[in-house]
Amino acid sequence: MSESTTATLEAAARNEQSVKLSMQQALNRALDEVLAADPKTVVFGEDCGQLGGVFRITDGLQAKHGETRVFDTPLAESGILGMSVGLAMAGFHPIPEVQFDGFAYPAINQIVCQIARMNYRSRGKLPMPITLRVPSFGGIRAPEHHGESLEALFAHVPGLKVVSPSDPHDAYHLLKYAATRPDPVIFMEPKSRYWQKGDVDTADGGTLTGARIVRPGRHLTLVAWGAMVARCLQVAELAAEDGIDVEVLDLRWLKPIDAEALATSVGKTRRAVVVHEAPLTSGLGAEVAQLITQNCFDTLKAPVERVTGFDVPYPSGDLEDEYIPNIDRILLGIQRVLEYRRG
Amino acid sequence: MAEISFPLPDLGEGLIEATVLEWLVSPGDQVERNQPLVELETSKSALELPSPQAGKVIRIHGAPGETINVGEPLVVFEVPDNTAGIVGTVPKDDAPKRRVRLSAVLDED
Structure with missing residues (x-):
């Protein structure tokens, strides 16, 4: 088989995996797949369960994966992130959500003083494989604390990794990647880009580290x-x-x-x-x-x-x-x- | 199009149910956010329940006189896929507008 034929066939194979998704759909699909692949994964936050999230990112996941794996929390970010620490200590892989960027402030103690340094503090005995999803940045005409950009704050904390996708393809793959890291990752979703569609090659994410x-x-x-x-x-x-x-x-x-x-x-x-x-x-x-x-x-x-x-x-x-x-x-x-x- | 169910919300004060007095919207109606949907009566008071969002009402649950528990479906909305978020608006991807023109002379050394 000639080289070009092989390339064409590979491209065709890849194309079958290429779908047009909005970032909201891409993130939903990524969470669905992570939940299916890893029984230790739990997804939770305000309105994440029954409602499916105010941006529909967790839409349908509770019905599919059950109320013990996708669930609602009280309106208390310190509790959401504090619980994430305990779950991670017990061997779970939490994917908590703070509903909006500005809602992370009440949980700064849990993020900075616990999640970011538990691995260091325990000499590696208590890693924190937590992916904290934060719908971030502005542009949707929402009220106060719904349009802020906290990346510098998070990036300044030793022990945290911070990532922000810009399109559906990267959102799908970076979320799946972040969810399988042994370290805490702050996953900043650009909420003004949730609804625009783009090609997602589900089979080939490309390089997921770096710029x-x-x-x-x-x-x-x-x-x-x-x-x-x-x-x-x-x-x-x-x-x-x-x-x-x-x-x-x-x-x-x-x-x-x-x-x-x-x-x-x-x-x-x-x-x-x-x-x-x-x-x-x-x-x-x-x-x-x-x-x-x-x-x-x-x-x-x-x-x-x-x-x-x-x-x-x-x-x-x-x-x-x-x-x-x-x-x-x-x-x-x-x-x-x-x-x-x-x- | 996407369907969004609006269950009877927790009305506070430990109330667990409410009785439908009168529907203020019908299936097929286009409603705005905060538009009154239904008049309800609880053991404490009668109240008008505002819509949590804009959208088209496609189903309503509970005839006048019927009691609905908190958390049970009350209204189902139909919304376009790309406006299914509950908070905020979806930015329009307009053609970019500019006033500034670049006028630099590049020295390609």
Whole structure:
């Protein structure tokens, strides 16, 4: 059989595994498969059981896997995460949900002081294989505490891993991957991207560690994660109209950050803008900028720019579009980098 | 389209059931969030139950006079698949709009 025929057959085989799913459907399917494959997995949180989650991520899972494996909890995040610690100690693989980003604050003690360091504290006797799902970021006109970006907070805690998918394919595979890690993973789901459909190759997830180039380009690297990846892809298309070839790098893992991928991309493009929804000061963009500067200082054409939310509490829905980096603000960030000349 | 069941919620004060007095919507009605769905009577009071979401009512459970337990189905809504979230709205994927044009001269050294 010729090489091309083999490749075609493999592609056909892969295509059979390729389905169009929304991120909501992809995450639901991933949880379903994890529950089926691993009897130690338990899924729980506010409205996760009977209702199937306010975003339908756990829809139908209780009916299929039973009330002892998919269940509702009281409205108490400290209890949800405290129970996760106990379940993990007893050999379970908990996949708790805090219903919204801002609801993680009441459970910070359990996340930071217990989940993140129990493995260390017990010299490896009590690992915490917990995947904490956190519907994250803004963009859906929801009330306070429903649109925040806590990645810098989580990433600052030793012992936690932090990941955020940007499309259905990655959501499906990264959730399955996270759920089988021996360490606690904070899984930040971009809630404004739950309903857009995309191709999911269920058979082949590709590389699930590190960052991913979602659009190659020559002149400048846009670094983003979660919901901002889609916006940066739009910006890249618009920049192309002006003759600027933008590379978009989806960071995916926010702890640990793929410094090598940043260095490779910016080493080539020599310019970088990092985009996030979280406030500017002490945001993850600062960490990204430092890693790029550390590794690409000699070749950088300009200081790394940051286009971010503002240093204010996340605003109400009416002001969301002013707060979240929009296309023009990202384009202006690109323009500042392109205009920079060494003094 | 997706179906979402709205069971009789916990009405507080330890109440475990309510009696249907009058339906304010019918199957086929399009309702908005917070629109009154049904008038109920409990052992404490009569109350109008607001809709938890927008959607089309496709089934209602309990004729006037019938008693429904907390947690039992009350209303089933039909909603488009892509608006099945209960909190917030689904952002529109509009064609990107721009005002800023890039005007840089690249020196390709």
